[in-house]
Amino acid sequence: MTSETPSSALQKMLADNQTFAEDLPPDEFDHIQHEQNPYITVLTCCDSRVRIRAFLADEQPSDDVFVIRNIGNQLAATCGSVDFGVRHLHTPLLLILGHTRCGAIKAACSDYRGESLHLVQELNGLHLPVRDIDPNGDPEIEWLRAVERNVHYQCDLAMQRYREKVADGSLAIVGCVYDFANLYQRGIGRIILLNVNGESGPDISRDSPLLAPLSKEMLDLSLVRNPITSASKST
Ligand SMILES: [Zn+2]
Incomplete structure (x- = not known):
């Protein structure tokens, strides 16, 4: 939990914006005054540890990513916003990005009936894909598996919508899955590819036209390898 107060948080926000604005070249936004041209629509979790910069090389990207966030990266909760990115901005990539140690996924696996009505409604949207937890399994691995099942579920919904x-x-x-805990043993900050146009896990074809331009090294680093076991986890 942060130690900031409302007043200190406001002061910090405005001071950081002052630094940001002062450092900008005067022509920084000239090319995007009248339109945006993102190449990724990303649906990800609200979790503050998930950095959009994790997949952007530019220090200050201006219009590369159309971002939609809600707890547990749920399509059904925000179809209109995703439609805007996919159907109006015509981004060629829709990235559904879960993450390791997602609190929303953990909450959806537990008894959340005491939460507020609207939070319960949003967690209900996650309960179906993540509920199948093995009580005798390694908790960390079961948690990660639930995160993965939710990503596949959201991808299935997106495939139906944009087929x-x-x-x-x-x-x-x-x-x-954005892995800031190194649960996949590829290093912290790595984005692990679980699902490609409805193909999942080991069934993803490396020879598909979509993946063909990627190097073997990149695929080895990015493609999920199943199963992750408790013996292979490391934090
Ligand atoms: Zn999360």
């Missing part, structure tokens, strides 16, 4: 765009080659839907 025609995937079929005509104008959109790829990828499901990933």
Whole structure:
């Protein structure tokens, strides 16, 4: 929990914005005054540990990513916003990005009936994909598996919604987990690829046209390898 107060948080926010604004070249936003041209629509969790910069090389990206966030990266909770990115801005990539140690997923696996009505409603949207927890399993691995099941579930919903765009080659839907805990043993901060246009896990074809341009090294680093076991986890 933060030690900031409302007053100190406001002061910090405005001071950080002052630094940001003062450091900008005067022409920084000239090219985006009248339109945005993102190439990724990302649906990810609200969790403050998930950094959008994790997949952007630019220090100050201006219009590369159309971002939608809610707890547990749920499509059904925000279809209109995702539609805007996919159907109006025509981003060629829809990234559904879960993350390790997601509190929303953990909450959806527990008894959340005492939460507020609207929080219960949002957690209900996660309960179906994540409920199948093995009580005798390693808690960390079961948690990660629930995160993965939710990513696959959200990808399935997205495939149903945007199937025609995937079929005509104008959109790829990828499901990933942002790993800041090194549970996949690829290093902290790595984005692990779980689902590609509805293909999941070991069934993902490395020879598909979508992945063909990627190097073997990149695929080895990014593609999920099942199963992750408690023996292989490391934090
Ligand atoms: Zn989360």
